[in-house]
Amino acid sequence: MTSLHIGLIREEKTPQDNRVAFTPQQCQWILSHYPTVQITVQPSPHRAFKDDEYSTAGIRLAEDLSQCDILLGIKEVPVERLIPGKTYLFFSHTKKLQPQNREMLRTILERKITLIDYECLVHPDGQRILGFGFFAGVVGAHNGLLEFGRRTGLFNFKRVHECHDFQELITHYFGVKLPPVKIVATGSGRVTAGILEVMGLLGIKYIPPEEFLINEYAYPVYTQLKAGELYLRRSDKTYSREDFHNHPEHYDCKFLPYVTCSDILMNGIYWEQDIAPLFTWEDLAKENFRIQVIADITDDKGGSVPCNLGDGTIEQPVYGVHRQSREKTAPYDPESVTMMCVGNLPNELPRDASQFFGDHLMKYVFDDLVNGGSEMITKATIAAHGKLTDRYAYMQPYVAGE
Numbered sequence: 001m002t003s004l005h006i007g008l009i010r011e012e013k014t015p016q017d018n019r020v021a022f023t024p025q026q027c028q029w030i031l032s033h034y035p036t037v038q039i040t041v042q043p044s045p046h047r048a049f050k051d052d053e054y055s056t057a058g059i060r061l062a063e064d065l066s067q068c069d070i071l072l073g074i075k076e077v078p079v080e081r082l083i084p085g086k087t088y089l090f091f092s093h094t095k096k097l098q099p100q101n102r103e104m105l106r107t108i109l110e111r112k113i114t115l116i117d118y119e120c121l122v123h124p125d126g127q128r129i130l131g132f133g134f135f136a137g138v139v140g141a142h143n144g145l146l147e148f149g150r151r152t153g154l155f156n157f158k159r160v161h162e163c164h165d166f167q168e169l170i171t172h173y174f175g176v177k178l179p180p181v182k183i184v185a186t187g188s189g190r191v192t193a194g195i196l197e198v199m200g201l202l203g204i205k206y207i208p209p210e211e212f213l214i215n216e217y218a219y220p221v222y223t224q225l226k227a228g229e230l231y232l233r234r235s236d237k238t239y240s241r242e243d244f245h246n247h248p249e250h251y252d253c254k255f256l257p258y259v260t261c262s263d264i265l266m267n268g269i270y271w272e273q274d275i276a277p278l279f280t281w282e283d284l285a286k287e288n289f290r291i292q293v294i295a296d297i298t299d300d301k302g303g304s305v306p307c308n309l310g311d312g313t314i315e316q317p318v319y320g321v322h323r324q325s326r327e328k329t330a331p332y333d334p335e336s337v338t339m340m341c342v343g344n345l346p347n348e349l350p351r352d353a354s355q356f357f358g359d360h361l362m363k364y365v366f367d368d369l370v371n372g373g374s375e376m377i378t379k380a381t382i383a384a385h386g387k388l389t390d391r392y393a394y395m396q397p398y399v400a401g402e
């Protein structure tokens with residue numbers, strides 16, 4: 001084990017993020033199990049864990065991180081904050097050549113920085129190691145129910161960010177009796193795991209899709225539609241995961257019947273441009289469109305849910321979309337569908353989201369960092385000492401501004 005000094009940087013992207021890579025307890029655990037590791041935390045007024053919590057846990061706080069070998073953040077780092085020669089880990093959102101982050105990557109290269117992107121850290125089977133989807137699913141499912149309660153006037157939930165943490169949220173579920181609502185959830189990744197967690201905590205009963213389609217129930221129920229139950233190859237009416245990922249344009253979506261038998265849609269399915277939407281604007285305008293609330297947790301504007309007209313905020317997460325005019329309306333307008341589309345849902349539960357993230361970082365990545373690298377780390381290294389690595393050489397024209 002080589003000695004390693006880790007710095008936890010302050011999030012400075014606007015709006016300021018309240019998450020962190022390691023909680024005070026996780027820092028404490030690392031220090032007690034890795035005698036060669038030091039940690040310094042840059043103070044922050046916005047972090048979900050206060051500076052005091054770190055100092056009480058015996059973790060050093062300092063503004064100056066120039067002594068650190070590795071700097072851990074969450075979101076993109078403003079260019080003026082990038083320290084030359086350091087190794088950074090954060091979500092850079094550059095690998096899809098996002099124009100808003102080109103200048104940052106250029107500066108990273110100029111300042112001979114090494115950038116390891118969390119998003120590119122994958123298990124050998126290609127599954128991503130780190131992500132915040134689970135708590136996005138938890139918050140999104142809660143918000144979807146909350147909005148249904150407010151829209152119908154049948155029940156009231158507290159907003160998640162008013163709770164200290166997930167544990168407190170759970171205590172609000174004790175004794176809650178929901179009306180006989182029918183919920184359809186899509187997907188099978190982390191977001192959907194979060195949705196299912198809320199279904200379990202509230203005792204909402206799972207019903208297989210084929211029964212959900214034809215029956216009504218006297219109690220709250222949900223069904224889950226994975227990609228294999230949602231998409232069908234046009235030519236032979238089959239589904240192959242690999243083929244679907246490579247040729248989504250060959251597949252039709254089978255979601256339509258669910259718009260006529262569900263009250264809430266909780267959307268957690270991955271989407272990209274060539275994947276068929278769950279329904280169309282024309283379907284939304286029809287009499288038999290029963291869904292009243294859509295929690296579009298996947299949250300692609302005009303994506304799998306065509307009436308996603310863009311993001312709300314944590315403070316004001318919902319708006320209505322008129323089913324005929326397609327215009328934005330008041331959230332609970334009776335002629336509209338209530339849309340909950342928020343791009344930073346995990347920020348409503350930042351303490352738990354940070355802990356979950358730090359746990360995975362510790363379990364699957366930390367040893368490799370302490371041991372000076374691994375194939376997994378190499379594959380996630382976009383830039384090394386100021387140069388794009390071979391794997392990411394395709395980004396050269398983007399960096400050059402071509």
Ligand SMILES: NC(=O)c1ccc[n+]([C@@H]2O[C@H](COP(=O)([O-])OP(=O)(O)OC[C@H]3O[C@@H](n4cnc5c(N)ncnc54)[C@H](O)[C@@H]3O)[C@@H](O)[C@H]2O)c1
Pocket residue numbers: 128131132133134136187188189190191192244245246268269270271272296297298299342343344345346
């Ligand atoms: N609103 C928010 O705050 C928020 C937060 C986190 C994630 N999200 C979004 O939610 C969606 C799901 O996230 P997740 O964490 O559950 O993802 P995940 O990585 O856990 O699961 C993604 C699923 O999509 C499938 N997939 C991967 N590549 C695909 C491709 N090219 N075509 C079709 N399917 C593919 C994978 O097999 C996997 O089952 C993503 O679009 C993500 O950006 C939103």
